[in-house]
Amino acid sequence: MTSRTPLVIAASAGACALALGVTAPALADSDAAQDTSMVSVFHGIPGMTVDVYANGDELLSDFKPGTVTEPQSLDAGTYDIQIFEAGQGPDGTPALEKEVKVPEGATATVAAHLSADGEPRLTAFTDDVSQVDAGQARLTVRHVAAAPAVDVRAGGQPVFTGLTNPGEDTAAVDAGTVNADVVLAGTDTVAIGPADLDLKEGTSNVVYAWGSAEDKNLALATQTYSGMESMPNAVDAGGNGAAAAQNSSDQWLAWAAATGAVAVTGVLVARRVASRRA
Incomplete structure (x- = not known):
């Protein structure tokens, strides 16, 4: 191998x-x-x-x-x-x-x-690599940070709520670009982001919220599987096959920082399809 x-x-x-x-x-x-x-x-x-x-x-x-x-x-x-x-x-x-x-x-x-x-x-x-409907992508968020419960928002609205370490949540969404952030659960206090997520049709996208709130180095990393629209059992990392870790300093916002609403382009949550793992 x-x-x-x-x-x-x-x-x-x-x-x-x-x-x-x-x-x-x-x-x-x-x-x-x-x-x-x-x-x-x-x-x-x-x-x-x-x-x-x-x-x-x-x-x-x-x-x-x-x-x-x-x-x-x-x-x-x-x-x-x-x-x-x-x-x-x-x-x-x-x-x-x-x-x-x-x-x-x-x-x-x-x-x-x-x-x-x-x-x-x-x-x-x-990792869910089952088929998605035409025009859709799958989005999964995993909380693996030293941090309390969080909500994940798109357009200023929570998409996943009350996510705790080491939990995950998944939804099928319309393909497109999402500008999203991670906030303290039930608040507008930003922990990570905002960051653009490019959710291409027929992909399964995993976003990891990782790092430490206390050390103020929270960040996002992304992992993408492609081919879900026609090969539901295929596993293709997409691009060069490696997931891209988003580690830039503008994503390492302070745990107590506040932000306004985040715009979302062309993406609407179509259906919730998975449960949170405690």
């Missing part, structure tokens, strides 16, 4: 896996099924560049925050994963450690992020 960004993490219902730059059979249990999953990883721990080990072998060094890998195929099996702060492995104390299982047939992303109280965590998310 090769890739320009050779890091893979797979997860499902409390199980996840990470692999980089090697063939999966070299790491997986010998009795693992050969059925595969499409998996990605998001690094959302600010200020923490990491090295990744699997079954005692170094798989990745200097993996930077705010990065989403492109989806890759990984054989089902069980993996012993350790994530160290860069330069501290394998004899040091890992920041995150877990024996994880790669399920069969999943499309998933695992986020390495901060909990609501600022502790490093790994959270597994299932």
Whole structure:
């Protein structure tokens, strides 16, 4: 298995896996099924560049925050994963450690992020790559920041409300460009944004709100799957295959800053299609 960004993490219902730059059979249990999953990883721990080990072998060094890998195929099996702060492995104390299982047939992303109280965590998310109707796109927002509950707004109106870490919410929307922001739940106090979201027809778009409110480095990162209009089971990261992390300073607004309404162009929420994950 090769890739320009050779890091893979797979997860499902409390199980996840990470692999980089090697063939999966070299790491997986010998009795693992050969059925595969499409998996990605998001690094959302600010200020923490990491090295990744699997079954005692170094798989990745200097993996930077705010990065989403492109989806890759990984054989089902069980993996012993350790994530160290860069330069501290394998004899040091890992920041995150877990024996994880790669399920069969999943499309998933695992986020390495901060909990609501600022502790490093790994959270597994299932990515919805089912077909969307003509003229529509799918929008998913995931709260993986050290921050309280938030609302996500478009045009000054809440689209997703009361989202808590590590929750997510999803809606099918009309394709177009949205200028959106993230506010403290039930208020107009802006936490992140505003930022333009280009939701192309037939795509599934995931927006991560990550970072730390206390440290005032909250930011957005985006992940896009394309081909939903005609290939509901396809996984194509779109563009060059990598998700774009939006890390510019104008998105790192102070937690207590206030803003006016945000305009929305050509996008109306068509239907709510998913529930929030606590």
